[in-house]
Amino acid sequence: xxxxxxxxxxxxxxxxxxxxxxxxxxxxxxxxxxxxxxxxxxxxxxxxxxxxxxxxxxxxxxxxxxxxxxxxxxxxxxxxxxxxxxxxxxxxxxxxxxxxxxxxxxxxxxxxxxxxxxxxxxxxxxxxxxxxxxxxx
Numbered sequence: 001x002x003x004x005x006x007x008x009x010x011x012x013x014x015x016x017x018x019x020x021x022x023x024x025x026x027x028x029x030x031x032x033x034x035x036x037x038x039x040x041x042x043x044x045x046x047x048x049x050x051x052x053x054x055x056x057x058x059x060x061x062x063x064x065x066x067x068x069x070x071x072x073x074x075x076x077x078x079x080x081x082x083x084x085x086x087x088x089x090x091x092x093x094x095x096x097x098x099x100x101x102x103x104x105x106x107x108x109x110x111x112x113x114x115x116x117x118x119x120x121x122x123x124x125x126x127x128x129x130x131x132x133x134x135x136x137x
Contacts (some may be wrong), residue, residue, distance in 0.1 A: 007059035039103040
């Protein structure tokens with residue numbers, strides 16, 4: 001399951017003014033999750049047909065004013081765990097990255113841009129370990 005991490009973002013002032021800072025940030029993040037999910041769904045990515053097949057995470061330590069090294073007007077998106085498969089060619093990963101970037105940039109102030117960095121993942125070489133309650137060491 002891919003994890004999409006968003007960092008160095010700034011909640012637009014319209015959300016903060018309409019809902020207050022904390023509630024506005026919460027509302028904006030929910031809107032971003034929905035916009036990014038719609039962008040992915042519209043692409044018809046195999047294996048990502050259901051909303052629960054993607055996790056969206058916002059890195060709070062990357063919010064402006066706390067991350068001194070980050071460019072103050074570029075939001076960063078990392079796509080991790082998006083498995084390379086025969087039905088997901090490299091072009092699809094790049095197209096998905098562009099779609100996610102377009103969806104996010106539309107949710108930011110006009111002078112912002114977005115950098116999307118999809119990380120290649122091949123489970124046969126870099127497998128993940130799944131642990132359940134009934135799993136024995």
